[in-house]
Amino acid sequence: MLAAKPRSGYEIKQLVDTSARFFWAASYGQIYPELKRLEDAGFITGADASQGNRQRTVFKLTAKGKRAAKEWIESPPQVFELRDEGLLQLFFAGSIDPVRTAEIARERAASATATAAELRALQDELDRKHEADGTEYSPDAGSLTVLRYGIEMNEWIGEWFERAATELERDTSRAVAASGGR
Amino acid sequence: MLAAKPRSGYEIKQLVDTSARFFWAASYGQIYPELKRLEDAGFITGADASQGNRQRTVFKLTAKGKRAAKEWIESPPQVFELRDEGLLQLFFAGSIDPVRTAEIARERAASATATAAELRALQDELDRKHEADGTEYSPDAGSLTVLRYGIEMNEWIGEWFERAATELERDTSRAVAASGGR
DNA sequence: ATCAGCATGTAAATGGTTACATGATTAT
DNA sequence: ATAATCATGTAACCATTTACATGCTGAT
Numbered sequence: 001m002l003a004a005k006p007r008s009g010y011e012i013k014q015l016v017d018t019s020a021r022f023f024w025a026a027s028y029g030q031i032y033p034e035l036k037r038l039e040d041a042g043f044i045t046g047a048d049a050s051q052g053n054r055q056r057t058v059f060k061l062t063a064k065g066k067r068a069a070k071e072w073i074e075s076p077p078q079v080f081e082l083r084d085e086g087l088l089q090l091f092f093a094g095s096i097d098p099v100r101t102a103e104i105a106r107e108r109a110a111s112a113t114a115t116a117a118e119l120r121a122l123q124d125e126l127d128r129k130h131e132a133d134g135t136e137y138s139p140d141a142g143s144l145t146v147l148r149y150g151i152e153m154n155e156w157i158g159e160w161f162e163r164a165a166t167e168l169e170r171d172t173s174r175a176v177a178a179s180g181g182r
Numbered sequence: 183m184l185a186a187k188p189r190s191g192y193e194i195k196q197l198v199d200t201s202a203r204f205f206w207a208a209s210y211g212q213i214y215p216e217l218k219r220l221e222d223a224g225f226i227t228g229a230d231a232s233q234g235n236r237q238r239t240v241f242k243l244t245a246k247g248k249r250a251a252k253e254w255i256e257s258p259p260q261v262f263e264l265r266d267e268g269l270l271q272l273f274f275a276g277s278i279d280p281v282r283t284a285e286i287a288r289e290r291a292a293s294a295t296a297t298a299a300e301l302r303a304l305q306d307e308l309d310r311k312h313e314a315d316g317t318e319y320s321p322d323a324g325s326l327t328v329l330r331y332g333i334e335m336n337e338w339i340g341e342w343f344e345r346a347a348t349e350l351e352r353d354t355s356r357a358v359a360a361s362g363g364r
Numbered sequence: 365a366t367c368a369g370c371a372t373g374t375a376a377a378t379g380g381t382t383a384c385a386t387g388a389t390t391a392t
Numbered sequence: 393a394t395a396a397t398c399a400t401g402t403a404a405c406c407a408t409t410t411a412c413a414t415g416c417t418g419a420t
Contacts, residue, residue, distance in 0.1 A: 207409095212407075212409080233416090236415080236416045237416085
């Protein structure tokens with residue numbers, strides 16, 4: 001994040017929350033100690049940017065930090081972690097409550113679609129802010145791409161659960177028919 | 183997992199690794215202590231199922247455990263966490279190495295497609311095992327649905343990165359044209 | 365005999381969140 | 393005046409992974 005421009009810990013947190021949070025969240029408890037650690041290791045340097053009595057430190061990459069960033073961006077991705085409780089619930093619905101399975105899938109679909117809508121609202125808000133800034137191009141344009149990813153992925157998840165629900169209903173009605181409608 | 187049938191910690195680990203791992207992984211260091219904790223809390227009970235001198239404990243849900251499972255499956259999903267390093271790299275590529283951005287997107291696309299293929303191979307393997315078992319229907323059929331999710335999601339991710347790469351290339355060539363091809 | 369797979373477990377470390385604490389500045 | 397937002401930071405806690413330790417059983 002410091003590659004684009006020098007930032008304070010607070011600004012990093014803001015940027016994470018309005019863009020990367022859907023695929024890589026971060027808390028203050030992680031950001032501030034990490035900035036210290038990176039400075040000690042010589043990857044970044046902090047400069048005082050206090051406004052009056054309000055303390056503020058902006059960090060920027062050192063040459064060593066820039067090299068490390070370039071190396072990282074070229075390296076094959078190592079981490080892909082997903083924890084999806086809705087999917088876990090569908091996974092187990094068959095053994096816990098078979099008759100409600102399709103309904104549960106539909107609820108999970110609604111859940112994902114709602115998240116997509118929420119992200120869409122955030123996108124619109126950022127677009128409005130962007131326009132208000134004038135025609136100047138934001139240096140964090142990548143965040144819009146990635147926000148779009150969040151929206152489209154949640155839409156895809158919603159559609160997947162919808163499809164799963166339809167298939168489950170079909171299977172259920174077929175089973176009922178096979179048993180003579182009992 | 184114990185709702186479908188009684189299982190040992192080892193069997194739970196096996197099932198996680200061949201199905202749920204893509205959206206909810208678990209290690210022995212988590213499974214065994216958790217089984218103990220659940221037994222102490224009265225949600226499950228363990229029964230000795232040793233074979234000769236080889237120690238083995240299978241756990242099953244108590245009535246209390248079944249109630250808790252049913253309650254959980256009806257509750258709205260709380261956890262959706264994603265940590266996607268490939269996406270993070272694309273997010274930052276613009277500020278770290280703009281000219282390589284499209285290539286990086288294409289590499290990430292290949293990465294996701296490879297994961298999808300890997301999962302597809304696992305699916306084929308499970309299908310073969312299933313057939314070898316005869317016509318008997320597996321009680322873990324839900325795991326196949328969810329494995330399909332893993333495959334389809336990775337395919338979607340691959341396509342998304344492919345699209346992103348194409349768009350980035352178009353933007354680059356347009357920028358080159360605007361600057362008079364310099 | 366030896367190796368793959370079955371089976372259980374723990375200790376240490378890691379990575380991260382939550383909650384708390386403090387205070388300045390700006391807008392209403 | 394007061395609320396929102398800017399700004400930094402720590403302590404306690406939590407979930408989880410990694411690495412290690414141990415031993416049995418069946419197949420080659």
